[in-house]
Structure formats: structure tokens, C-alpha cells
Amino acid sequence: xxxRTRARGPLFSEADSMVSLVVLVALASLLMVxxxxxxxxxxxxxxxxxxxxPLHQIVDWPSQWGSGLAAYLGNRHELIEQxxxxxxxxxxxxxxxxxxxxxxxxxxxxxxxxQASENDPAPKxxxxxxAVDLDPxxxxxxxxxxxxxxxxxxxxxxxxxxxxxxxxxxxxHTARAMMLSDISQAIPVEIERTGGRAIANGTGxxxxxxxxxxxxxxxxxxxxxxxxxxxxxxxxxxxxxxxISSVIRTPTARYARAEARASAQLDHIDEVLVLPPxxxxxxxxxx
Amino acid sequence: MKRSAEQSAxxxxxxxxxxxxxxPLPGEFSELKPFWFGMLAIxxxxxxxxxxxxxxxxxxxxxxxxxxxxxxxxxALRMTILVYISSRFxxxxxxxxxxxxxxxxLALMLNDRVLSLWIRLLGGFGWPPTAFWVGPLLxxxxxxxxxxxxDRMQRRERKG
Numbered sequence: 216x217x218x219r220t221r222a223r224g225p226l227f228s229e230a231d232s233m234v235s236l237v238v239l240v241a242l243a244s245l246l247m248v249x250x251x252x253x254x255x256x257x258x259x260x261x262x263x264x265x266x267x268x269p270l271h272q273i274v275d276w277p278s279q280w281g282s283g284l285a286a287y288l289g290n291r292h293e294l295i296e297q298x299x300x301x302x303x304x305x306x307x308x309x310x311x312x313x314x315x316x317x318x319x320x321x322x323x324x325x326x327x328x329x330q331a332s333e334n335d336p337a338p339k340x341x342x343x344x345x346a347v348d349l350d351p352x353x354x355x356x357x358x359x360x361x362x363x364x365x366x367x368x369x370x371x372x373x374x375x376x377x378x379x380x381x382x383x384x385x386x387x388h389t390a391r392a393m394m395l396s397d398i399s400q401a402i403p404v405e406i407e408r409t410g411g412r413a414i415a416n417g418t419g420x421x422x423x424x425x426x427x428x429x430x431x432x433x434x435x436x437x438x439x440x441x442x443x444x445x446x447x448x449x450x451x452x453x454x455x456x457x458x459i460s461s462v463i464r465t466p467t468a469r470y471a472r473a474e475a476r477a478s479a480q481l482d483h484i485d486e487v488l489v490l491p492p493x494x495x496x497x498x499x500x501x502x
Numbered sequence: 503m504k505r506s507a508e509q510s511a512x513x514x515x516x517x518x519x520x521x522x523x524x525x526p527l528p529g530e531f532s533e534l535k536p537f538w539f540g541m542l543a544i545x546x547x548x549x550x551x552x553x554x555x556x557x558x559x560x561x562x563x564x565x566x567x568x569x570x571x572x573x574x575x576x577x578a579l580r581m582t583i584l585v586y587i588s589s590r591f592x593x594x595x596x597x598x599x600x601x602x603x604x605x606x607x608l609a610l611m612l613n614d615r616v617l618s619l620w621i622r623l624l625g626g627f628g629w630p631p632t633a634f635w636v637g638p639l640l641x642x643x644x645x646x647x648x649x650x651x652x653d654r655m656q657r658r659e660r661k662g
Contacts (some may be wrong), residue, residue, distance in 0.1 A: 232586065232589065235557065236557045236582065236583075236586050239556055239557070239578075239579075240579060240583070242575075242578075243560070243563075243576075243578045244576050245575070245576030245602065246573075247573045247576060247579070248575065250574040251573060251625050255574070256573060260568055260569075263568045267569055270520060270521060273521065274521050274524045274526075277525075278525075488653045
């Protein structure tokens with residue numbers, strides 16, 4: 216077409232273009248009607264979309280830059296808020312992590328404990344509490360393991376938080392044990408912070424231990440942790456026993472006293488781990 | 503020399519028009535997008551009728567249909583008719599002063615809108631929004647600038 220018109224010069228050839236016009240208009244109408252009937256435009260468009268994609272991308276750059284810039288400039292306030300919230304969340308996460316770490320340490324201790332008892336000929340045992348004595352001064356309870364299960368007299372009980380007590384009477388399938396807080400019990404301890412030694416006595420109150428006859432100038436503070444010292448030949452060394460809750464220094468007395476709270480949950484234990492008692496090679500001296 | 507300058511201006515203008523047409527606008531403004539292809543078709547039909555044939559207009563319209571048409575063939579029809587009318591009255595339009603030419607463009611675009619409306623109604627697409635009628639005014643507003651820019655483009659390239 217363009218060649219022909221060029222050959223004839225710029226003059227408009229009416230008849231020629233009239234034919235063209237009629238043909239093209241008819242063609243366009245045919246396309247529209249068939250598209251309206253068959254609705255194939257979407258398919259055709261999808262097929263040719265790839266052809267126009269580079270152009271679309273070029274055309275899209277300014278708007279992408281624009282939105283990028285808006286995100287960069289506009290959201291300062293939002294970002295600050297997000298930062299603050301993140302900091303709060305971090306604080307919570309840290310607290311949780313600390314708790315988790317504590318629990319992990321505890322788990323490691325328990326695992327070490329289990330492993331240690333694995334090496335021992337004595338079997339490791341978990342016992343459930345059957346009954347607790349009601350006598351206010353005697354802190355004793357019955358558990359569901361006995362001689363047949365491998366429990367021996369003097370076996371030490373541990374509840375995962377701290378030492379609980381020791382076995383005092385042995386049955387075939389049950390055993391009676393005495394808590395550290397029983398009035399007749401005493402356990403040699405060492406102060407974790409200073410390494411100083413003392414003896415913690417039961418008071419009859421479920422969770423309270425008493426440290427009597429301390430040197431008046433002993434280095435002891437509220438919050439100090441007491442661990443079993445292993446002296447005396449019954450309790451193994453290094454287990455949590457209690458935390459100091461108050462130190463009593465009376466000016467007229469010759470000795471200081473301290474009250475401690477048992478680490479084991481002595482007022483609501485339901486399961487304990489049975490550990491074999493420490494056995495000395497030398498002359499034994501049971502309490 | 504003149505041919506090649508005109509040719510590059512020709513293709514460059516169509517490419518730019520395609521890019522301008524494809525630029526995405528927010529929904530309520532999309533009706534306000536100028537009919538760049540139509541304006542270019544008028545310009546080249548007046549300026550270089552040997553470059554723009556009815557078939558070219560038809561092809562360009564089809565390309566437009568593929569990218570955004572209501573129906574396949576809608577823009578092809580509109581472009582064909584636009585170029586036909588522009589070519590038909592080429593000698594009168596070409597030598598009009600710019601103001602009169604602008605009025606003619608407005609009339610051409612209005613005619614194009616009526617054609618488009620006719621297709622819409624026949625196709626059952628319903629009555630268009632009010633912004634639909636702003637197109638011709640926009641085209642008339644842009645026409646003098648477009649005319650000057652395209653003229654300059656060729657003249658500068660002709661010199662070089």
C-alpha cells in the first residue's frame with residue numbers, strides 16, 4: 216500500500232483507499248463480532264503478552280522507583296515504632312532464654328545424675344509418693360518402691376530441684392522416707408558463695424531448715440545457696456539443699472542463726488529419684 | 503537525508519506513544535489517558551501520508567487491542583477510520599492555522615469517541631463514565647505541543 220501511494224506521489228488516491236477502508240472496516244467488525252461471541256481476546260492477549268513484556272517493564276520502572284522512594288522516606292515513623300516493639304520483644308525473649316538456660320542446666324544435672332547412677336550397680340529408680348504423715352513434727356512419707364526394687368536403707372531422694380531426704384524404713388515394695396525438714400534430720404551443707412560449712416536442721420515446718428550455732432561473724436547473706444557438702448557419708452556432694460531466707464544475729468547471743476528455705480518442693484512433691492547413699496571404704500559412721 | 507530523519511522521528515514517536523499508553527495509571531485516571539496513537543495517526547496522516555497507510559493504522563490498532571482493547575478490532579477500526587478521515591481532508595487541514603487545526607483535531611477525536619461509544623453499546627459494555635468524554639478535550643489541549651515537538655524533531659534531524 217505505502218509503496219503504491221509513494222509511487223503515485225503524495226496525492227490521495229480516493230478509489231484505492233476507499234477499497235482499503237471498506238476491507239479493513241469489515242475485517243475489524245468481523246474481529247469484534249467474533250471476539251464478542253467467542254471471547255478469545257484474553258487468550259490472544261495472554262499469548263502476545265510476552266512480546267510486550269520488555270516494554271511493560273521499561274514503562275514500569277518509574278512507578279517502581281517511586282514506590283521504593285516512598286517506602287524509603289515515608290515509613291520512618293513506622294520503622295521507629297517497629298524498632299521499639301522489637302526491643303520489647305527482645306526483652307521478653309531474653310527473659311525466656313534465661314529461664315530456658317536455667318532449665319537446661321537443671322536437665323544437664325539430672326542427666327548427669329542418671330548417668331552416674333547408670334555406672335553404679337544400684338538401679339536408678341523413680342518413686343511415687345503414696346502417703347504423707349500428718350504429724351506436724353514428723354515429716355515423713357511413704358513411697359511405692361522397696362527392697363525388691365533395689366532401694367536400700369539410707370538411700371537419698373532427689374526431686375529435680377533439690378534434695379528431699381533419705382529412706383529410713385524399708386518394706387518389700389514400699390519404703391518410708393524422712394524429709395530434710397523433719398525435726399530429727401540434719402544435713403551437712405556448704406555455702407556456695409563462700410565455701411563455708413554448716414549443718415542444716417529440720418524444723419518440722421515443711422519447707423524450712425534452720426542453721427543453728429553459726430559463728431557470730433559468719434559470712435552469710437539472705438539469698439545464699441546451700442549445697443550438700445558430702446560430709447557425713449550419706450548425702451552425695453553438690454546437690455541443692457536450700458536458700459537462706461533470713462540471718463538472725465542477736466547481740467547478746469554467742470551464736471548466729473539462719474533460716475533457709477528448702478530447694479526441693481517439700482510441701483508438694485509427688486515423684487522422687489532414688490539415689491544410692493555414698494559408701495565410704497573406711498569405717499562407716501552412720502548417723 | 504530527509505527521508506531517514508523523518509523515518510527515525512516516525513518510529514521514535516510510535517514507540518514513545520506505545521510506552522506512554524502502557525504506563526499504568528490508577529484506576530480512576532485510566533480513562534483520562536490521552537489517545538496517543540490517535541493523535542500520532544492524525545499527525546502523520548497530515549505530515550507524511552506515504553508513511554502511514556490504512557493498513558499501518560489497522561496494525562497499530564490491533565497492537566493496542568492486544569495490550570488494552572475492549573474487543574479485538576476495536577482500536578483497529580478506530581485507527582483506520584481516523585487515518586482515513588485525516589487523509590481525506592489532508593490538504594485542508596495541513597494548511598489550517600494551528601488554532602483551526604486544533605479545532606479539527608477536537609472534532610476528529612469527538613468522532614472517534616462517538617465511534618467508540620457505538621462499539622461499546624453494540625457490544626453491550628454499557629454507558630461509559632463521564633471521564634470518557636474528556637479524552638477529545640485533552641487531545642485538543644495537547645495537540646499544539648505535540649505538533650511543535652514532532653515538527654522540531656524532524657527539522658533538527660533534517661539539519662544534522
